[in-house]
Amino acid sequence: MNLKKYTDYSLRVLIFTGLKHGEERARIKEISDVYNISQEHVRKVVHDLVKRGLIESTRGRGGGIRLAKPAHEINVGMLVRDLEQDFALLECFDKGVNHCVISPGCSLKHVINKALGAFFKVLEEYTLEDLIHNEEELKALMGLST
Amino acid sequence: MNLKKYTDYSLRVLIFTGLKHGEERARIKEISDVYNISQEHVRKVVHDLVKRGLIESTRGRGGGIRLAKPAHEINVGMLVRDLEQDFALLECFDKGVNHCVISPGCSLKHVINKALGAFFKVLEEYTLEDLIHNEEELKALMGLST
DNA sequence: TTAAAAGGTGTATTTTGAATACATCTTTAT
DNA sequence: ATAAAGATGTATTCAAAATACACCTTTTAA
Numbered sequence: 106m107n108l109k110k111y112t113d114y115s116l117r118v119l120i121f122t123g124l125k126h127g128e129e130r131a132r133i134k135e136i137s138d139v140y141n142i143s144q145e146h147v148r149k150v151v152h153d154l155v156k157r158g159l160i161e162s163t164r165g166r167g168g169g170i171r172l173a174k175p176a177h178e179i180n181v182g183m184l185v186r187d188l189e190q191d192f193a194l195l196e197c198f199d200k201g202v203n204h205c206v207i208s209p210g211c212s213l214k215h216v217i218n219k220a221l222g223a224f225f226k227v228l229e230e231y232t233l234e235d236l237i238h239n240e241e242e243l244k245a246l247m248g249l250s251t
Numbered sequence: 252m253n254l255k256k257y258t259d260y261s262l263r264v265l266i267f268t269g270l271k272h273g274e275e276r277a278r279i280k281e282i283s284d285v286y287n288i289s290q291e292h293v294r295k296v297v298h299d300l301v302k303r304g305l306i307e308s309t310r311g312r313g314g315g316i317r318l319a320k321p322a323h324e325i326n327v328g329m330l331v332r333d334l335e336q337d338f339a340l341l342e343c344f345d346k347g348v349n350h351c352v353i354s355p356g357c358s359l360k361h362v363i364n365k366a367l368g369a370f371f372k373v374l375e376e377y378t379l380e381d382l383i384h385n386e387e388e389l390k391a392l393m394g395l396s397t
Numbered sequence: 398t399t400a401a402a403a404g405g406t407g408t409a410t411t412t413t414g415a416a417t418a419c420a421t422c423t424t425t426a427t
Numbered sequence: 428a429t430a431a432a433g434a435t436g437t438a439t440t441c442a443a444a445a446t447a448c449a450c451c452t453t454t455t456a457a
Contacts, residue, residue: 106254108340108363110445116359117351133404141350145447152405165454166402181362194254204287205263210388212381213262216327217254220373227366235358242356256416279433291418298434311425312431 112188114142114150116181116236122160123176123237124244130169139247157187176237182229192221258334260288260296262382265330268306269322269383270390276315285393303333322383328375338367 117140122131133151137144151170154160161173172179193199194217197208208214237243263286268277279297283290297316300306307319318325339345340363343354354360383389 106252106335106338106340108252109443110342113341117353120353120357120359132402134402139352141352143446146445148404148406149446155404162404163454164402164404164452167455168403168453170404189252192252194252195259196256206285206287206394207263207266207389207392210385210392211266212384213266213327216374216377216381220370223369223373224366227369228362231362236362238358239356243353246353246356248352255414278431280431289417292416294433294435295417301434308433309425310423310431310433312429313426314424314432316433 108185108189111150111153112185114140114146115154115188116184118147118150118154119159119172119179119184119233120236120243121247122170122172123233124240124247124249125171130163130171132169139249159184172233175234177232177234179233180229181231181233181236182225182227185228186225194221254331254335257296257299258331260286260292261300261334262327262330264293264296264300265305265318265325265379266382266389267393268316268318269379270386270393270395271317276309276317278315285395305330318379321380323378323380325379326375327377327379327382328371328373331374332371340367 118136121136121139125131133144133147136142136151137147140147151160151162155162155170155173158173159179160170162168162170193202195214197203197205197211197214205211264282267282267285271277279290279293282288282297283293286293297306297308301308301316301319304319305325306316308314308316339348341360343349343351343357343360351357
């Protein structure tokens with residue numbers, strides 16, 4: 106059981122970007138340096154976040170990225186749901202693929218579904234703002250002058 | 252986000268086996284036929300469940316498998332935890348691999364962990380007995396004479 | 398007006414781990 | 428002795444994720 110690295114990276118990109126204020130912008134290069142993730146990947150992740158409307162990017166010299174909406178409007182649960190598209194925890198979750206004969210009478214899927222619901226319920230209690238509440242500490246860890 | 256097919260298969264093997272009573276035993280061949288999973292795989296899964304002490308097997312003619320303990324003592328949560336060994340949802344969960352600089356001050360891992368806890372809390376409310384409460388229906392779906 | 402800085406985009410390759418298959422062995426009741 | 432059952436180790440296939448490569452577009456400051 107695991108999440109994709111892209112989900113992890115996306116969250117980290119948002120955390121970094123969330124630390125910029127006002128007219129400040131984050132640059133892909135910066136993010137790539139801080140987290141030691143190649144620029145290519147960061148670029149992909151950023152691009153994706155732009156498409157999802159979470160990040161706003163400006164091209165050209167002096168450009169960069171910033172959050173497209175306030176951090177408290179970016180919900181962690183929604184984000185993870187979005188980024189992880191595939192939640193077919195059991196074969197029978199995917200109608201197209203399933204060929205388990207007992208699935209019509211099988212309680213397992215309900216149990217797993219209920220558990221998955223609980224998982225997201227917790228995540229939905231948090232927003233990006235909660236993840237950057239300790240702004241100074243994070244900046245220090247990143248080696249950013251404050 | 253997904254579970255391994257082996258987890259799925261294991262649960263299904265237990266469900267099948269749990270429908271046998273008294274001196275009755277399930278045979279790998281039977282399970283393989285009902286679920287349409289090759290005998291090879293069922294064998295692996297069964298072997299694993301035997302090692303985990305959930306199933307008792309008898310070799311030789313007239314042999315087969317049965318639960319090693321009553322169905323209500325087989326907890327779904329524990330089972331899934333056991334079968335899915337790897338819960339490194341984020342890179343920073345795995346100390347050996349992690350190289351995210353912000354991890355000492357990052358709240359994300361706590362949030363994800365809490366969610367994972369909620370996931371298992373739900374699963375732990377169920378045992379194999381709950382999964383086979385509708386014994387007759389399941390047997391009918393499997394095409395077993397009752 | 399052009400060079401540098403920034404992001405955009407499509408495609409290809411590598412890696413990993415799960416899923417599956419193959420081959421052969423051991424045990425035991427009849 | 429033999430057939431029915433499970434045991435076990437190894438090899439192969441496959442898919443998806445992760446990563447890398449190449450090249451494009453936009454913007455602005457020198």
